[in-house]
Amino acid sequence: MPEPRLAGPVEVVGAGLLGTSIGLACRRAGIEVLLTDTTAENVRTASGLGAGRPRTPEDRPALVVVAVPPDHLGAVIAAALDATEGTDAVVTDVGSVKGVPLAAVAGHPGVARYVGSHPMAGSERSGPLAGSASLFDGRPWAITPHAGSDPAAVETVEALVRLAGGVPVWLTPDEHDRAVARTSHVPHLLSALVAGRLASGPENHLALSGQGVRDVTRVAAGDPRLYGQIVSANADAVVALLDEVRAELDRVRDAVGRGDRSALEQVLERGVAGTRVIPAKHGGPARPMASVWVSVPDHPGELARLLADAVASEVNIEDIRIDHDPGRPVGLVELLVEEARADHLVASLESRGWTAHR
Structure with a gap:
């Protein structure tokens, strides 16, 4: 048709x-x-x-x-x-x-x-x-x-x-609202809760902030008034998922409190499983990926040179993130590539003078 x-x-x-x-x-x-x-x-x-x-x-x-x-x-x-x-x-x-x-x-x-x-x-x-x-x-x-x-x-x-x-x-409208509660609204609220713990943190604690906390809290920077409207309009679906998260959080708290590493690892393994079912960037099942870390001097043109050398390696870069180290005049660039091509990318970049590792 x-x-x-x-x-x-x-x-x-x-x-x-x-x-x-x-x-x-x-x-x-x-x-x-x-x-x-x-x-x-x-x-x-x-x-x-x-x-x-x-x-x-x-x-x-x-x-x-x-x-x-x-x-x-x-x-x-x-x-x-x-x-x-x-x-x-x-x-x-x-x-x-x-x-x-x-x-x-x-x-x-x-x-x-x-x-x-x-x-x-x-x-x-x-x-x-x-x-x-x-x-x-x-x-x-x-x-x-x-x-x-x-x-x-x-x-x-x-x-x-x-x-x-x-x-x-x-x-259907109901399916949609349940889907966005799972993939958008509840993750936004959890991100805001984690970011809120930072707002009152001592300066010497915040000095240890790395890329992990930036990744987890990125969406928390969204407009509170807009997201307040969005979440309130989807209250039933959001509350149902928050109840699940609250029960899981209680289990995590109990496992940590009694030193039950097995129970804690089960929770962490479910998290890993969740990351693996997020669709790939062009849809379909997620593909095995690996991170290649490269130290990049904080000078004009260095990032462009790195990307040009990555292109010359004939490895497709699926994603890129930059972690700035406040204690060093370099940035740590994470290049996400297919797992099978990661070692080749490391070798290719090192042959061109970069410090790279998986």
Whole structure:
């Protein structure tokens, strides 16, 4: 069957990071985009970036994409359905929780034209200036039709996802909310709890901070107001998982307290097993990976030289992290590669004068 096609114009309500990026992706494909936002400056900025033009009262969108904060999703989706009453216009949203907005419009006469969705893409930056036409390229994008969704509306949302470069993932609204609780919301809360222990830590304790604590706490730096809205909107799924974590934490505490190394190792082994089922970067099962550590002088051009030498080794670099040592004028760069190629990369880099090890 041919892939569904998207006809414009597309109205984007909320010209922040996601809304502007959707506008830019649609314009990249030649689709007319109409922009709406309660903040006129956002519309001006997004328009200036080429993400679309301000909507006028005469415009008749074929698709409305609601990209507003979680607390406002239900009301704005309902308003979009009201504004397009008597037309075939489809309404979707890109919020990170699907059950609550669906419940808010479940009784609306136009609910068949509503299909929720959620791109798993973002940035540590926010606002229209952070927008990018390529933000969704290759990223999973959940499509969450409800029991009463019009099949044509579902096809329209799928067409948007594919046009923007996303990879459709089909879930019910409830499945989606349970999935993001497991893969996003609860990990964010746990990261915040660990980071919170640092806030009151003595300076000499914090001096021992390394890459491990940075990895664990990175997402804790997200906007508390936004994530407060997200987690609150997904309370049932989050609480169910937190209950599991609390029970597991009690077992860990007891095992540590009584010196039960066997029980503690069982918990750690389950953690290792969890890391192995995270999908690979292009989907599918995770592949065995290994870290190659390289000492890099903290001088201009050194990182570029390292990457050029890694390319010359004909080993594909799957990921890269940098750990800065405050006590030395070097950085420790971690290159993640397929396990079978790690030894070759170490030998190749050492032959080019680098200090490298697994």
